[in-house]
Amino acid sequence: MSEALSNRGLNRRKFLKMSAIAGAVGATSALGADQAKVIRPANAQELKEKYPNSKKVRTICTYCSVGCGLEAEVVNGVWVRQEPAVDHPISLGGHCCKGADMIDRVRGEKRLRYPMERVNGEWKRISWDDAFTKIGNKMKQLRDKYGPDSMMYLGSSKVSGEQSYYIRKFAAFYGTNNIDTIARI
C-alpha cells in the first residue's frame, strides 16, 4: 500500500465496515454521506425514505464515452445521494466503480478550492480578480510582443459541447490556430 494510503486515516478494515453498511442502504448513499454519520446502522425509516423533500436530478456520468445515466438526489443544494439510472437505454442501470463514485468527484477533499499562483516555487492563494488581471495582461502582452502564435491553447474532451465550442472560438478570436486537445488521441 502506498504511503499516501496508509497515512490517510482510512484503513482497509474501516473501509470494509463501511462497505458492509453500504450494502444495507445502497452503496452510493453510504459512500456519499459524511463518514462520521454513516458508520452506524440505518433505521427502517431511513431505508425507506431518507430524504423526504429531496429533488431528483437526472444527469450523465463524466468519466468515459459510454454516457451512463445517473440519478442525483439533492437536498437544499447539497448532493446527498446517488442512484444508478435503471431505465437508461445505454447503461441499463449499470455503473463501473468510477461512475458509482460520481458523487465524490464533486465533494472530494482533494478538489481545488481557490485560484493559486506559483511564486518563487511556492503555491500562493490569490483572488479571481488578481488571477484574471495577471493572466489577461500577460496574454495581451505576449500577443503584442510576439504575435498571437506565441500562445498554445489546449482544450478538453471533459467539458460540455458549448464550452468546447467556446474554447475553439477563444483561440480563433485571440488570433491563432494553436488550439488542440486530447480528442486527437
Place this chain on the structure above:
Amino acid sequence: MANTLGYGGMTNHLGDIQNSKCVFIIGANPAVAHPVGMVHILRAKELGAKIISVDPHYSRTATKADLYARIRPGTDIAFMYGMIRYIIKNNLHDKEYIKNRVYGFEETIKEAEHYTPEVVEDITGVPAKLMIEITETMARAKPATLIYNQGLTQHSVGTGNTRQTAILQLLLGNLGKPGGGCNILRGHDNVQGASDMSNLAHSLPGYYGLSEGAWKYFCNNWKVDYKWMQSRFKTPEMLHKTGYSVATWRFGVLEEKNAKNNSGTMIRGMMNIGSGLSSISLTDVTKKAMEKLELCVIVDPYVNDMAAIADMKNDLFMLPAASQIETSGTVTATNRATQWRNQVIEPMYECKTDHEILFELAKRIGFYDEMVRAMGDGKGNFKWPEDATREYTQAIRSIGLQGVTPERLKAQSDNWHMFDTKTLRGKGPFKGEYFGLPWPCWSEKHTGTPILYNIDAPVMEGGMGFRTRWTPTAPNGESLLSEVALEGTKSGVKGHDHITAANIEALTGVKLTDKEKEIVKGKTWSTDTSNILVDKALAAGLCPFGNGKARTHVWEWIDQVPKHREPLHSPRPDLIAKYPTYKDKENHYRAFIQYESRQNEKVWAKEFPMQLLTGRLVSHLGTGTESRAAIYLAEIAPEPLLEIHPDKGLELGLRDGDMVWIYGTNGLRIKVKSKFSLRVGYDTASMPYTFSGVFQGESIVGRYPKGLEPYALGEGSNTIISYGFDIVTTTPETKCTLCRIEKA
C-alpha cells in the same frame, strides 16, 4: 476513417452490438476502458456471437473471447492484410457490395497479395493457423462488428490501422448494417463533442477545415467581419495554417527551428483547460517545455499532475474549475449521440465554470463583445447554455447537428425510459427519434442516425450511402458515386454528388422559387443556414452529403493503401529494411518530427530488448487526475504494477513483487513494482499509464499544494514511452515502446 468512409465517428452504437454474430476486437479493451459498454458485448455473446480479441496483452476483454491472438505491437496492418488476402483467395468477400459501394479495391487486392499466412506469421507473431481460424470465424458470421480503440490509433501508422479496419469491413459488406460497422470506442465523456467542436489545430468546428471559405462561413455565423478576423492573426495567411497539436506544441517551446512554421515565434504561453497532459508520451519534454514558459494557466477541478511534475518556480496559475455536474450542457458519447447533462448543484468553493473563466479572460484581453455576439440579442444578453447550444448546432451542418435542439435533448433526458436499448428507437411520443439524436440529424423532424452508411433505411430515418467527400470522379476516371439507390429515394437517383444550389433542381426534380434561389445562391448542403437545400433533398429522399462509394484507395496520401511499416523502435530490426518507416517531416503540425532518422539512429532493440505495453485500469481514467484523488477508487488500485512474464522475471533475477527500474529509449528510467503474470508474453511487459506523483524514482508530492496530492501515487509510464508520432495526426506512438528492465 473519414478519408475512407466520409466521417470519422463510430458507425453503429453499443446496443447494436447485440445484433452481431461476431465481435472482432482489435486494439481495444472495453472490459476495462468501457465497462458498461462491455455489457452489450457480453449480451451479444449470450445470444451466440463469437468474440475475438487481437491484443499483445491478454486483457480482461480477451478472457471473454472465444479466440485470442497475441499480436506483436505495431503489426495490425499486416495482420488484417493476412485476413484480407485469405478472404479474397477463399471467395468470402461480398462482391456485390464491393461493386456497388466501394472504390479502389483492386489496389487493396494487389497490396494484400504480399501478405501470405507465412509472411503474416513472421511479422505479427500470430500462428498462421490461428489467423485463418479468426478470419474464417469473422468472414462467415453475418453480420460481424469490429471494435477498436487506442490500441490501433497510437502508432506511427495509426491512421493506416484505422483505415485498414474499414477496408476489412467493406470487403465483408459489414458497413452500414445493424450488427456490423467499425466501432471505435473513444475515451472521455465528451471526446466526440470536443472533436465535433474541433478543439483541433487543423480545423474550425465541424471539420470545416481552415480554408478561406470555412473562415468566412464561421465569421458569418459568429457575426464578425472576416477582415477583422484576419486582423486578429499575425498575417492573413496564418488563418489557413494548421497549428501545433497537443503532441507537437512542446517542440514549439523548445526547438527554435520550428519558429519559422509559427509566424516566427516560439510558444511562450500555454493555457490548458481540463486536458490530461501526462497522458501524452515524453512527459519529460512536456516538463521541460512548461519550465520554459512565461505563462502557464491550468484550469481543472483537481491538481493537474503536470502542474507538479513541471518544476515551475513562477508564472504558473491553477484555476479551480467547476465540474460538469456543477453546470449544464450537451455531452456527446462515443456513438455520436448527444445527451443533456443537467446541473446537479452550484459550483463548490470558489470554483468557476470553464465558460465563465473564458468570458472573463476575453473581457480582459478585449474581444468579449465579439466573441459572444452570436448568442441572445447579440449585446451580451444571452442564456447559457441553451443559446450556445443553438449557436453551435445551427452552425455545424457538415455533420448534421441542425436538428439537435436543447428542447429535444431535454425532453429525451426526462424520458430516457422511452427508448429501446437495442435499437435506440423511441416509443410513444418519441417514436420519430433515436436516443441522443446521433448525428447527422438533418432537421428538427429527423430521427437522428443510429447507424452510419445504412442504405436500407430512408434518409428521414437515418439512411445514407457513403459520403461523396471527394470529387465525383477519381483521378483514374472511375466514378465515385454509388451504384445503388438509397431506400425510399423518389426520383430514381442512384449515386449522386453532394447537394448544392447548382444541382438541387436536377437531382430532386423540384423547382426552387426565385426567393429560394436567391437565399441558397452559391451555397451547399453544409453552408446553407436556411436549410432549404437540405429540406428539399430530404423531401426527395436524398441524403444531403450525396450517395457515394467508400474509397479504399486514398490517392493523395503517402500510403495510398495502408502499408505495414515497422515502428520507429522496432523489436525486429531485421524487418526494418523491408518495411521502413516514413521520411522525416519538416512541418508536421508546425514541428520537425523524426521518422527514419530516429528509426535508423541505432539498433534500438540491442540496448532495449523488451516491449512495454501500457493501458488502463477500471478504477482510473486518463492520467488519473480525478480518479486517483478519489478515496475509494484509490483503494482499488493504489499503485502501478508492472506485469512481467515469470520466465522473464526469473531470467532477470526477480521475485514476484520486487521493485524494478524500467529504462526507456529516451535515456530516462522509472521505478515500479513487478507482478508476475501470464497476461504478457515473454518479451513484453505491461503497466498502466494512469499514475503520477513519482518521477524517475523521486516523489514529487512536495510540489503539490499542501494536502491536494492524489491518494494513489506512482510512476507514469509516459516518462519513458518511446518517441514517435502518427504520420497524419501526430498521435503519439505510445503502443510501440522498447525498454530494458533491471532489478532495482
